[in-house]
Amino acid sequence: MAEASSEAPTAAEVRPPKQVIYCGVCTLPPEYCEYGGTLKKCEEWLSKAHPDLHDRLYSADATANSLSTLSVDAQKRAEKDAQKKAAKAEAAEARESEKRAASKIYIKRVERNKRKFVTEVSGLEQFGLDLKKIAKEFGKKFATGSSVTKNAGGTGEEITVQGDVSDDIYDWLLENHEEIPEDNIELIEDKKKKAAA
Template sequence: MTTPSEATLQPQAVVYDSITGVPSEFNEFLPKDCEEYKKWVAAKEAGLEGEAGNLSLADKEADDVEKRLPGGKVKKKTKPEIVLEVATRSKKKSVTTILGLETFGVKLPEASKLFGKKFASGASITKSPTDKDQIEVQGDFLDKAAELIVKTYADKGIVKKRIYFMDNKKKTHYFDDE
């Protein structure tokens, strides 16, 4: 029987990732918003996990069509869209909700101010149940809001086929002409 002093212990070799600079086992636990994590995810999706690749974030975003979730599930990347909804509050009061403007690069505070001035009503930014920011405008402005969005934000890439409205809890294209 050997005693602990007689046993020869060999040091364990730690392999550091060439992209992130941390041991490979720790890559998935990096903060999701740091540059190293984003580069590692891009390299992993491109199949370059062990290699030192100079991948930019633009390359990652261009190739990012799906997202891996825990458990191996794959979530398809959704196309940006704007969803309009009118909800009735009490009696004759209603609220128009505009969701998805930020996916086109529209600044919500500026858009909220624009809707408030154009419709002469209160407009504010609130959180949706899915934790996304949305604009709520007091009153039923479904038609006017859709037209204003297309006219004002055409330079941001907003086209008529990306605008939907909620009809009886069912998402429907707002404009039928395209």
């Protein structure tokens, strides 16, 4: 068994840790993005964030070098696989955009007691928004209580804000989230039914 040296390594012997870059889209190292389903988006992110690494991985020379080591059959299979992955990614992106275009955000003003109201906001998760973060922002912006709760049907979650702030929430969403079309936001007023005397 080799004996361990009791002396500490010198500065020349100690190497600094290697810096690893992770993709901002799929969170894998860029060398492995091709194995995920979002290669096109990953490549766009890499070209903006790290152009030198993008040139090294996706330049024509790099692609030619990696393909030259494969056999002819393997090259054909690799091309077919790449085309299939690209088609799948485009189809998924199209489905996602259609889903977003069809989904609605409902801002509902609900009467609790005589002059007390709460505002319920549902449908934000369809646009990729974090409900807890938005609820916290609503609480700060409107100086009121705000929480994420299960909706009446139990199928999803909604944000409940104390007070009648439906118009303010509508304006805030349009100002701060351009990805949400104005036509997809709907204001609803829900009044309590009065008991027959």
